Amino acid sequence: MNARERRAKLLVEVRGGAGHIQDLADRFRVSPSTIRRDLSMLAQDGHVVRTYGGAVERSVRDKNNLHAAEKEEIARAAAEVIQDGEVVVLDAGTTTGRLAAHLAHRELTVVTNGLTAILALAESPAVELIVLGGRLRQPNEAIVGPTVLEQLRHIGADRVFLGADGLSEQRGLCSPSLEQSHLKYAMLHCARNAYVLADRSKLGHEPFHYWTPLDRSHTVMTNLS
Template structure:
């Protein structure tokens, strides 16, 4: 006697586990669960809407990791990048921080400063800065996206039109010279683009694992002058398109330490 098919909720829970285990094809998943491909697509759309699964670059399926999972990867590199970024910020400036783990580490380095205004849509940065009276913390209000804990939406875009920060620091899931920043959702790519153009100086924080990588299908064009802050010491040779506008963070340097500086137009 055949087993009854699982209900929608149970099927979607099992589908999420299957995607996490690497079963990514629509037809394969439909056969495995004994339903139509259109049912699998609806299930995946529901999981994507809840932030549990993403359609990656090239059409594959993957599960998006939480900030805690991401922060454990390349932690030393992220710390060096955050420290170097903090060294650029001057007292009294208005700073805009994107959501992300490296920008969250940057927030930690700024927390003990005095007279800074920090505007952010990232829950990680909010946690790092909320308890420090010397920081004027402005939280961009909107819808909280899981699992990366970014605040997004039309209300965020509307608020960005009213600020002109001295510096903008953007995080990255991937960075490709010809396309820009790779993002897990269209909504997030639009918010990042508005942030990029909001400030006087723009920076992208990306460790070596993000360079020339495209894990998702949505893009923020880097269509203005910006600087890349990375930990890749051989970036001139390995990634020539980035070489003209790079600041390399040294994992051993202090906040006031020197760095290799360059500029490029995008």
């Protein structure tokens, strides 16, 4: 098992509640110092928060503070391509959540599985908000499950905006679970125009083993400054 594979499995363990360094070292048959380095790398990438003796996965609120100015810049640019009256699908995520906040005053129909976007639009008198129903996945606050996929089959949107934990030119969007990679693929194909919102820290980043191929025309919205 190479370091990247070990870190991906380590993140799964942390998500499941395992967080003590010695326990993780025993489980992966490596030294505690190796686990500390792995957790430091995951923390730098925004996936976990280091605690005394271990780590926990970052919440959406923690991730929202990472590269905040860049995410806000991307969200504003994405809002500008949307026309009044359109049907827009928003993936769960921090940048898509910021985009939702920019749409609260617009005459639109917004379809989303993201709790952040739902909260941003819940009190908007202008937006018709359609919430995709399913199971709420923590800590990224995404609604997932087969019922979400079934609902997407009946939606023909004007635009879809996808988030990403990583973006590879060869493989597409990187996701923390197979379930989410399937869901992103369904979203990718449910609209006439597709966009990926990814700040520069996501470009070329491959933290997980699950992928959504970007096998249709799409626009990547990022900032390289």
